[in-house]
Amino acid sequence: MAALQTLHLAHLPPDLAVHVALYTDVRNASFLRDQLLQGNPDFEYALVDASVILSTTHALAAVFRAANDHLKGRLKSRNVHSEIVFSLGANNNIAQSLRTFGITPTTTNLLAIKLSTDPSITSSTISEHLSASIQGIQVEFNDAKLAGLNNIAKIRKLYKLGGVGEEGSKGKRRRKDGTVESSGLVDGTAAKDAERERRELEVAILGLMALRGAV
Amino acid sequence: MISLGLEGSANKLGVGLIQHPKSGGPAAILSNIRHTFVSPPGEGFLPKDTAKHHRSHVIRLVKQAIKEAGVKVEDIDCISYTRGPGMGAPLQSVAIAARTLALLWNKSLVGVNHCIGHIEMGREITGASNPVVLYVSGGNTQVIAYASQRYRIFGEALDIAVGNCLDRFARTLRISNDPAPGYNIEQMAKKGGCLVDLPYAVKGMDCSFSGILASIDILAEKLEKRKGEGEKGWRDEGTGELVTREDLCFSLQETVFAMLVEITERAMAHVGSRQVLIVGGVGSNERLQEMMGIMARDRGGSVFATDERFCIDNGIMIAHAGLLAYRTGEVTRLEDSTCTQRFRTDEVFVKWRD
């Protein structure tokens, strides 16, 4: 079984560690969600539905934004952890983002994130609490694992990014003579195309998260 | 060598005498006098009345300038006059005076570009060797830098000049035109402090002011309408304070000067210069000088500005620029001694600089 991962994001103060744990086959999502709704302080986590997370960068970009707003005293939601979930959204509607990206009663793939906003919050305290609280299988937090859990079609729909990076989309255009020319960066095998598609989707999502509705 | 300069492109009539020592070194200002046509509050100066003003004062001013300078007519080498740009009628009346003097005393004529006059006088007075120049007046708004024998215009106002914007707002508020509408706006702005929202119109190194004028005119109207409401009147959303006429002057200055400093900074970054010289009537505004100074300081440079004697239109700058050209052998033949309302700064071949 994989263990809790502790990361240090670039630019953030070294003591503001980011702790991440990814679970599959979660059986007590309802209970966990209730703890959030009741504001149980022991459950101050960002609990994210991993099926709408494209990649580690996708999730961590939201952490970065929330942490920056936290450091500047500009949080719009209750705490830095709800702000992480809010920061995944592409608009200013906090409730909607929490509903869309946060844990739901039917969530089975769960990403739990916590920041060391206080020296008493350490890897071991979190680890202990999570293993006692979450009923599921802990797996490693990486792009390959997320790719096996997420639902790309759903992610496209959430961000209204139908077609971005896909074959035959505006990114690639057909010349009059029928040959395809690429305005993207990589060309070649199917694997490379898939990789290109994922990257285009990721950069489009990061852009929308950064703008947060200021379009 | 001595040059007598005549300026009358707008509502100021200026006569000045300058001497360039043979040995080089700084120029000597022998005299520099001015008479301004002041229109009543709420009115601008019209070409016809301005021309009449210049015609009726030019002889007296020339006599007085020569007397103050303590020179004899024989000592004068050339008569410099403003060819343009400016208002047609007043330009013409001064050009006629210049031609008459040249014929009467048998002197060479030198037609001078008004903007070049400002730039060269600014350089002479401040010692700025190769600055980016912000030329701001009632008729012109230009950001200028020198390169290979020309003063090149990097940015400019695409519609009305910044000074025109300020003057016209002074008319809206019916502020006095004495000594100058811009000066009175500046004094009122010192008592303002709340910033009302105005458009900010910078595009690259260009800018425009007519939209801002339209907006502030509307706000002035709103203020006028709600004046009777007393404590219930128009309050600023941020501070909760009642908005005043002084606040409008403050906001207008803060906005248009920020635009000017921004385009100047962009030109400085473009040419890699650290000096900035402000010339033209608006250049005598102390808030503009202060803002430009902060910008220049942050770029590790400095701002050069002159006082109202040289900033505001004057005869000495025409005398000076005319003499610079005259010393390179340039003269304007009588049949060519016209004037023109449009005369771009970059049309002049600057022979006297490297």
Add this chain to the structure above:
Amino acid sequence: MDGPSPPQPPLPAPFTHTHPAPTLLTQGAEALLYCTYFLTPSHPCALKYRPSKPYRNPILDKRLTRHRILSEARTLVKCRREGVSVPGVLALDAEGDGVSGGWMMMEWVEGKTVREVLVAGAKRRKEGRDDEDGWEEGVTALMGKIGRAVGRMHEVGVVHGDLTTSNIMLGPLAAPQQNGVTTNGEHMEQVGEGLGGEIVLIDFGLAGQSLQDEDKAVDLYVLERAFGSTHPEAEEGFQEVLKVYEESYKGAKVVLKRLEDVRMRGRKRSLLG
């Protein structure tokens, strides 16, 4: 240039913690461009920082900074999702902390600017070091790619506002090419690789969304002038930019017609560089 570059304002938090510190690439009047990394050292990115301007009224300063960061990001995001080759937006902070301005992080673009490529090429040819036949054809192909990229940008309704050869990047080739190595041992320039790669348009600080033919024509005019002043040897090749541009989207012909008007109005100003 009068001496060294102007003093740099310090970067705001959170970049005060960044290790190693971001490297300054260019310092414009409005913004400083740094090279740093996004969330991990393996993810390089560009950081554009718009410092607050102490000469401006603080309320106005905040308003402008916010507006400009969001406007540039908005344009980049739109371009990228519509298939115009531009760096993607990774993160931004348009609010600043009230004292230090705002910033935006963008994808890192590998390669050189078209300006650098053309200037280096012209220099090599002048010195007679590069007499391979491929150069002329290479330049023509490059011009075509530029025409297509600009055409695509205009097609989606974006005007750049400052389209010079310094704001067009030429990425490296996807596949490695054989390097032409100069005889000059000091700097090993890669001659053969010089003109390949993808075009990426950068610096949308003055860009906006516009469907006006006039704005698009001015974009082309600015680019034409940039070629004329900086790369006189490539001026003829500019025809190829227009040729490919013309074929690149439906409205292009009207814009080229408008370009003639813009040219006729002509050198409203004589700007160098």
